Amino acid sequence: MNINSSQDLMRLIQVKFPRLSKGQKLIAEYILKNYDKAAFMTAAKLGISVGVSESTVVRFANELGYSGYPKLQKALQELIKNKLTSVQRLELSNDYISEENALKGVLKADMENIRYTLEKINHKTFEDVVNNIFKAKRIYIIGLRSSTALAEFLAFYLNLILDNVKIVSxxxxxxxxxxxxVGEGDLVIGIGFPRYAIKTIDALAFSQSRNAKVVAITDSLLSPLASQADYTLIAQSNMASFVDSLVAPLSVINALIIAVGMREKDTIAKTFNDLEAIWKEYQVYSHNKNNNDEK
Structure with a gap:
């Protein structure tokens, strides 16, 4: 089942409401009033909050057309993740991540983001993006706010391989x-995740108006970046708390860099040989020395 907006999901619950059991109606009423909280509750916790069994919550999800409660929960999370302020994210995270289990909870969430990305990313689109990187006259990379680190990482490594890369910041x-x-023959790569930066969206729209090819690296085909792109690479970024999870997006970017690099092995080998000499001459990196060497 694919529900594209909060209005659609809320409307579905309202339409189904008369045919629901007494317990399911309690769940429906709670979600309609508190869907921002329900999105981060397990089936068991939602049942406790409403006063029904966990199995009733599962049957409610089935009644709406979902294969299980996790699918309904994911739909609820999709609805709210671009609307929550950082303070609201922090408050909600207290329900499922505590100081004691922060390490385990966040690592597990990041693993799930990578697993989902591996399942959902379109391999043909990935290859098309790599091909367009090589065909482009100029490559512009833009990622603002929390996506700045991703954009700079991609630009840093592509600059070692290619000589036509520009970071926009x-x-x-x-x-x-x-x-x-920017114009025809150029490639613009926009990176953005909830909460989406308006300037990134505007930059992609501007690029399309100038007939440049546009690639979006974002979390969903429903993302506003995707609506302004010729190619969209999906990377899951479900938040663990007030901090955006950028592990899966970084993995996709790593894969792009490596795919480009594999086609330019000879160029990379020469570049890194030159760089190693420069790094050594100007002592860019630390060299460990044992005590006998330091006299």
């Missing part, structure tokens, strides 16, 4: 001034 000049020459 918040700075002295406006992003549109940095993209003034």
């Amino acid at each position: 918040n700075g002295i000049s406006d992003i549109f001034e940095q993209m003034i020459n």
Whole structure:
């Protein structure tokens, strides 16, 4: 089942309401009033909050057309993740991550994000993106707010392989001034996850209006970045708390860098040989020495 908006899901619950059992109606009423909280409750916890059994919660999800409660929970999370403030995220995270289990909870959540990404990402689209990277006259990479680190990571490594990569960022000049020459034959890679940065969306729309090819690295085909892109690479980024989970997006970006690098092995080998000499000459990296060497 695919539900695309909160209005659709809320409307579905309202339509189904008359045919629900007494216990299921209690669940429906709770979700309609508190869907932001319900999205992060297990079936058991939701049942306790409402006063029904866990099995009643599962049957409620089935009644709505979902194969199980996790599917309904995921739909609820999709509805709210772009609307929650950081404070609301922090408050909700207290329900399922505590200080005592933060390490285990976050690592498990990140593992789940990678697993979902591996299942959902379109391999043909990935190959198309790699091909377009090589065909592009110029490559612009933009990712703002929490996605800045991802954009800079991608740009850093692509710059070691290619000589036509430009990072677009918040700075002295406006992003549109940095993209003034974008046009046909260019490739623009936009990176963004909830809460989506408006300037990134606008930059992708601007690029399309100038006939550049646009790639979005984002969390869903329903993302506003995807609506402005020719190619969309999906990476799961369900939040663990007030911090965005960028583990799966970084893995996808790593895969892009490696795929590009595999086609340019000779260039990379020469580049890194030159860099090693420069790094050594200018002592860019620390070299461990034993005590006998330090005299």
